[in-house]
Amino acid sequence: MIDNHNLAELVAKAASDKKARDIIIMDLLGISPVTDSFVICSANSTTQVQAIADNIVEQMEEQGIRLLRKEGYREARWVLLDYGSCVAHIFVEDDRVFYNLERLWSDAKQMSYQG
Template structure:
C-alpha cells in the first residue's frame, strides 16, 4: 500500500482505537471531486458508532483538523464526518452491509486498515 494521506491515517487510527471493525480507506482520486478519501468502518451498536465518531473528532481536533460537517449523530446508525479532503463513514454493521459504499464506489482503490 502506498503512503496514504496523513488525515486519512489519523481518522482510521482513531476509529481503530475504539474497536471499529473492517476499516477500509477508499482513494477517491479520479473517481469524484467531492473528497480525496473515504474512511469506512463499522460497529455492533449505535453506542459504539457514536464512541468511534467522538474519538475521531477528539483526536483530529487535538491535531488541529477542523470538522466541516457532521450528519447522523442523533440516530447513530451511520455517522458521516466531513473533513474536506477526507470523509469518515461509521456504520452499524447491518447498515454498512445495506449501503455497501465499497461496491457503490467500486472504481476507487481500496485499502484495508490493519494497524
C-alpha cells in the first residue's frame, strides 16, 4: 500500500517527467477534510497540461492507483486529478497565478519538488 507522501511524490515525478514547472507538494493533513495533499504544477500550454495529466494517469494506473475524478481536461487550462488522499492540479501559468492555490492554502506545509 502506498502512503500519502509516497503517492504525492509519484504524482510529482510523473508531472516532472513531462517537464512540468514549479512543482509544489502541499501537506494538507489536518487542514483539509477533503484530501491529504495537493501536487500543483505549471505547463507552457494546454497541450502540455494534457500531456502531464495523461502521464500522471498512466503512471498511477501502472502502480494500481485508481483515478477517482478528472476535471477540466477538455479545456486544459486547469486539470484536476483526484486520487483521494492526493489531488493533482495542473495549470497553464496564467491560471495558476490567478487562482493562487498556494496562497489560498497557505496554512499547509509546502515542499518544492526538484525531480
